[in-house]
Amino acid sequence: MAKRDIPEINAGSMADIAFLLLIFFLVTTTMDVDTGISRKLTEKQDSDIKPPKLKEKNVFIVTVNRNNDLLIEGTKFIQVDELREEVIKFIDNGGGLGNPIDGAEPAECDWCEGVKDPASSDHPNKAVISLESDRGTSYGTYISVQNELVGAYTDLRNRLSNKLYNVSYTELLKQSKNDMQNESLKEKIKNIKGKYPQIISEAEPTK
């Protein structure tokens, strides 16, 4: 029997099929990476537990009103872009003795570079940022303020990390993420975090 030629399948429409699939995926999927400011909410407390007493000088009050104006320490109106500097000045003041770390004697903050004003915060681990907002505040402003508060801590941590390990804190975090098993990196991060702990408290907004 004569060998018959099998006709070739026309693959010209393959491109059309592929395009169709491509367009389907382009439409139904999104590429955006989710990013944001991570926070941890405080646990619900029983109403009969008394809040810990804090010295007034250790609390930095940031108030945002419904017109999105910023007031710090109840006295000074500032712009959002000035906030970071003020917060850094407050946290980094180091005017007194801190909370005892690991059962050691309360000590001064020897890594702070602030002016050591006795009327401002004692120690980074005692300094509390209190954020008061109004229900009518716009979310954009609220996020800006949150961003600046977190940014102030990041700046301080970066500075300390640069001084101690010649590498910035953000870089340490990045390295640690790529190298989960590295204990010395984790130790460094923990050390820096402990020296500038992020203490931001949020008050119930005014109605």
Add this chain to the structure above:
Amino acid sequence: MSKFRKKKKGMPGISTASLPDIVFMLLFFFMVTTVMRETDLKVKQTLPFATEIKKLERKSLVSYIYVGKVEGQGGDKIQLNDRISSVEDIKYFIFAERDTHSEDEIPLLTTSIKADINSSVGTITDIKEELRNINALKINYSTRKGDITKNK
């Protein structure tokens, strides 16, 4: 002479045989780098900008709460899954989310609040209060990377 006259002049056609390959390559690229759209947004949003941002890892552990305005209606609306809901529905939403995860993953569950730049803090506070009530403490304010001066 006829031997020479037969020779055709002009450009040969470009072969399109590799076109499917190129398109498939593009297709695979998009399939790998993108994720399926999970919900249709019912609320209008422009996310605020921030610089101190972190990437959200492990998307399966994240549940989203959308906040924004609905056209023709006043006030901020909260969207859970595909529905406009009230603040009270958030707990059921989170419980339903917890049911789909194993016990050991529950503390890792994060709630991402995607709120419009012009929403009011009151709405966000209500949501946060609701989340605190059911001990869903890890939250993330969804933002875009950018200068905060654009948040006005």
